[in-house]
Amino acid sequence: MVFVDFVRRLGAFCLDFVISLGRFGLFLFVTIFWIFAKPIKFKRVLRQIHFIGYRSISIVALTGIFTGMVLALESYYALNKFGAESLLGPAVALSMLRELGPVISALMVVARAGSAITAEIGIMKITEQIDALEVMALNPFRYIMVPNLIASLVSFPLLCSIFNVVGIFGGYVVSVNLLGLSPGTYFGDISHYVKAEDINMSLVKSIVFGLLMFWVCCYEGYHTEFGAEGVSRATTRAVVIASILILVMDYVLTSILF
Amino acid sequence: MERRVKIEIRDIYKTLKGQKVLRGINLTILEGERVAIVGKSGTGKSVLLKHVVGLMKPDKGDILVDGESIVSAVGKRLESIREKFGYLFQGGALFDSYTVYDNVAFPLREKKKLKEEEIKEIVLKNLELVGLKGMEWKYPAELSGGQRKRAALARCMVLEPEIMLFDEPTTGLDPITTISIYNLMEETYNAKKFTEIVISHDIPGIFAFVDKVAVLNEGRIVFFGKPEDMEKTEDPFVKEFLGSGLALRGCK
Numbered sequence: 001m002v003f004v005d006f007v008r009r010l011g012a013f014c015l016d017f018v019i020s021l022g023r024f025g026l027f028l029f030v031t032i033f034w035i036f037a038k039p040i041k042f043k044r045v046l047r048q049i050h051f052i053g054y055r056s057i058s059i060v061a062l063t064g065i066f067t068g069m070v071l072a073l074e075s076y077y078a079l080n081k082f083g084a085e086s087l088l089g090p091a092v093a094l095s096m097l098r099e100l101g102p103v104i105s106a107l108m109v110v111a112r113a114g115s116a117i118t119a120e121i122g123i124m125k126i127t128e129q130i131d132a133l134e135v136m137a138l139n140p141f142r143y144i145m146v147p148n149l150i151a152s153l154v155s156f157p158l159l160c161s162i163f164n165v166v167g168i169f170g171g172y173v174v175s176v177n178l179l180g181l182s183p184g185t186y187f188g189d190i191s192h193y194v195k196a197e198d199i200n201m202s203l204v205k206s207i208v209f210g211l212l213m214f215w216v217c218c219y220e221g222y223h224t225e226f227g228a229e230g231v232s233r234a235t236t237r238a239v240v241i242a243s244i245l246i247l248v249m250d251y252v253l254t255s256i257l258f
Numbered sequence: 259m260e261r262r263v264k265i266e267i268r269d270i271y272k273t274l275k276g277q278k279v280l281r282g283i284n285l286t287i288l289e290g291e292r293v294a295i296v297g298k299s300g301t302g303k304s305v306l307l308k309h310v311v312g313l314m315k316p317d318k319g320d321i322l323v324d325g326e327s328i329v330s331a332v333g334k335r336l337e338s339i340r341e342k343f344g345y346l347f348q349g350g351a352l353f354d355s356y357t358v359y360d361n362v363a364f365p366l367r368e369k370k371k372l373k374e375e376e377i378k379e380i381v382l383k384n385l386e387l388v389g390l391k392g393m394e395w396k397y398p399a400e401l402s403g404g405q406r407k408r409a410a411l412a413r414c415m416v417l418e419p420e421i422m423l424f425d426e427p428t429t430g431l432d433p434i435t436t437i438s439i440y441n442l443m444e445e446t447y448n449a450k451k452f453t454e455i456v457i458s459h460d461i462p463g464i465f466a467f468v469d470k471v472a473v474l475n476e477g478r479i480v481f482f483g484k485p486e487d488m489e490k491t492e493d494p495f496v497k498e499f500l501g502s503g504l505a506l507r508g509c510k
Contacts, residue, residue, distance in 0.1 A: 123354070131313050132351035135344075136365050136417075137337040 027219045031145040044147040052113040052148075053155030057162060059112055060105050064163035067100055068092060068170025076179050088179070089186035090193035092171035096164045097194065097202045103250050105163040106156065106209035110242045114217040117148060118238040121221025122231040130222075145222075149214045156210030157203045164202060201257050208253060209246050216242040261288040263325075264421065264453045270309060270319030272302070279305050280316070281477035292447065292454040294464045294485075296499070297474035303457045304348070306474070307423050310455065311343050312336060323421070341369070344414030344452070346424045350406040352398040358385070358409045359394035365417050384412040388442060404435035408442065415446060422446075424456040428463075436460070440467055461500065473499060 075091040121144060124130050133140045168190070175181040220238035224230045265287040272280040279302040287293050295303050308314040310321060312328040321328050328339050352361045362381045366372055372380075385391055388408040398406055407427060414422065427443065428436040444467055447454060458464040465471065465485035473481040473488075473496050481488060481496045488500055 127349055127354075128347045128351040129353055131308075132345070132347060132353075134313060135311055135340060136369070137340040138365075138368055 023223075024215075024219055027145075027222070028215055030141050031149050031218075034139060034141040034146050035149070038142055040150065041143060041147060044143065045150050048147045048151030049154055051116075052109065052151045053158060056109050056112055056155070056159055059108055060159045060163050061166045063104055063108050064101075064166035065170035067104055067163075068096060068167030068172075069174045071095055071100070071167070072171035072174040072179070076175070085179075085181065086185050087189060087193075088175050088181060089171070089188070089190040092175075093168050093190045093194050094198060096167040096171075097198045099250075099254070101164040101167060101202050102160050102205035102209060103246065105160045106206060106213065106246050107243055109156065109159060110213050110217070110239055110246065114213045114242055115235050115239050118217045118221040118224075118235045119231055121218060122224030122234045125222060125224045126227055126230065140222075145214075145218050148218050149211075152210035152214040153207055156206040156213070160202055160206035197257075201253075204257065205250065205253050208249055212245050212249060213242050216245060261290060263287070264289040264291070264323070265310060265455075266322040267306075267310070268320045268322070270306075270316040270321065272305060272309065272314065272316050274305070279477055280309070283319070283474075283477070283479055285472060285479060285482065287453060287455065289453055290451050291470065292456070292468040293470045293472060294456045294458050294468040295472045295474055296458055296461060296464070298499070299459075301474045302477055303474055304425055307345075307425055307455065307457055311345055311423060312340060341417070342420040344417065344419030344422045346407065346410055346414055346422070346427055348425045348429065350398065350410035352406060352410055352413070354398055357395050357397055358390060358401070361398070361409060362394075362413045362416055365413065369417060380416055381412075384415050385409075387415070387446070388412045389438070402435075404431050404439065407431075407439060411442065411446070415450075418450065419452060421453045421455070424454070424458075426457050426459065428458065428460055436463070440464075443467060475499075 071092050072088060075095070076085060076088055079085050079087055079091060121130075124144070130140045130144070133143060172183070172186050175186050176183050217238045220234045220241070224234040263286055265285075267283055267285040270280055270283045271278070283306060285293075295306065297303055305314060309316055310323075310328070312321075312331065315329055319329075323339050323342060326335070326339055328336065331339055352358075353364065356364065359381055362384060363377050366377045366380060370377075382391070382394070385394055388411050390405060390408055390412065393401070393405065393409075398409070401409065411427075424443065428439050431439065440463070443454075443456075454468075456464060456468060462485070465488075468485065470483060471481065471485050471488060472479050473493075475495045480493050481491050483491075488496060491497070
C-alpha cells in the first residue's frame, strides 16, 4: 500500500513537471508568435527598455567597476608569481568579456528588473488587470510579454558592454595607479590578445541571458496565484530559477563557444 | 415584441483543483434582460461569469452569445464576440500605472481609430456620467473603493458594449455608495439598454434593479425567475437564502 502510494505520488509529480514544462515552452512560443502576428507596440517597448536597460545602468556600472578592480588585484597576485604582470590588462579584459561581464551584469539585472517584472505581472494577474485586457479583446502577450522580450534582448547586450568597458577601466585604475603598471602595457596587450570572437561571445551570452530572464520572470508573474503571498513566492522563484539557469547556460554556452 | 436570445448557457460543467464548481448550468438570457446571479460565497458565481466571457473554458457544455459559441471561438472570432462585452470586475481591475483618464481612454486608443481630441471628449463625458469629473488625473491607488468601481464602469462604457457583466459591484461599499452605484447602473442601463448579468450578495437590494434572479447552489441553478416569484418557490435552499437576506436587511 505504501509502495502504491509512493508510485502514485511520483507519477503525479512527474505529470505536473511535464505539464509545467509544456506550459513554459508554450509561453515562449506564443510570445514569439505575437511578435510577428500584429504590429509591435513601440511605446511599450521603449518604456520597458527604459525600465530594464536605462534604469539598470548605474547598478551595472557600479558592480562592473568593482569587479574590474578586484579582478586586477587578484590577477596581479597570481601573475606576479610567474613574473607575468605585463599580462594583467589582457587577463582582466578576457575575464570580463568572456565570463564575468555577461554573467554578473545578467544576475544584477535579474535581481533589479526581473524581480520587479515578476511582481508587476503577478499583481496584474491577481487584481484581474490581465483578465481586463482579455475582456477588452486585447491580447496580454502582445501588450505585456512582447515588449518585455524585445526590451530584454536589446538591453542585456548593451548593459553587458557597459559592464565590460567600466570593468576594464576599473582594472586600469588599480593596475596603473595602485600597482604601478604603465598605461601602455595595460592597454597595448589587451588589443593584442582580445579577439572579435571574445566580444561576440560576450554579446551572445548576454542575449541568451536576456531571453532567460524574460522567459522565467514573465512566466512566473503570469502564473501567479493566491494573493500577496503568491506574488512574493513567484518573485522569489523567478529570481532563483533565472539565476540558476543563467549559471547553467553560461557553462553550456562556454562549452559550445570555447 | 418577442426578444431574441442573447446568451445561452448549455449544460456547463467545471472542475477546479479536484472540486466540482459547476455541475450542469443551464441559463437563457434574452436581449436587454437584466439577470442577477445570487448564491452563497464559493458556489461558482464568478467562475460562471468568467465562462460567459470566455476567460475560462468549461470541461463540458457550451455557451452561445448571439448564437455563436464562445467556448470554441479562437483568434479574431473570439475577439469579435468579446467586443460585445463590458466586464466590471470585483476590484475594478484598473491599470495601476495609468491615471483614471488613461484607464478610460485605453480601450478607445487601442480599439478605435479616433483623434486624441475625440477620445478626450468621450472620456470626459463618461467620467462625468459616473460622477468622477475632476478626478481624471488621479491614479487608482488614490481613489476610494466606490470611485474605483465608477472609473472601471466608465472604462467599460466607452466602447458601448451590448452585454454588461457586473461582478459584485457593491461588495465592500457603504450603503450610500451602494445606492449610488445601483442608481448609476440603472441610469446607464436606461441610456444604453444593454443585456446585464449582475453577481450580488445584496439580497433583496438587487431585486429592484433586475428582471430575473438565478440562484446558484452547489454548482447548479436551483431557481431562475422573477424576483417576486422567489417567495413562492418550494426549494429549501432558496427559502433559507431569501430568509437570511431579508433577516439581514431587518437587522439593518
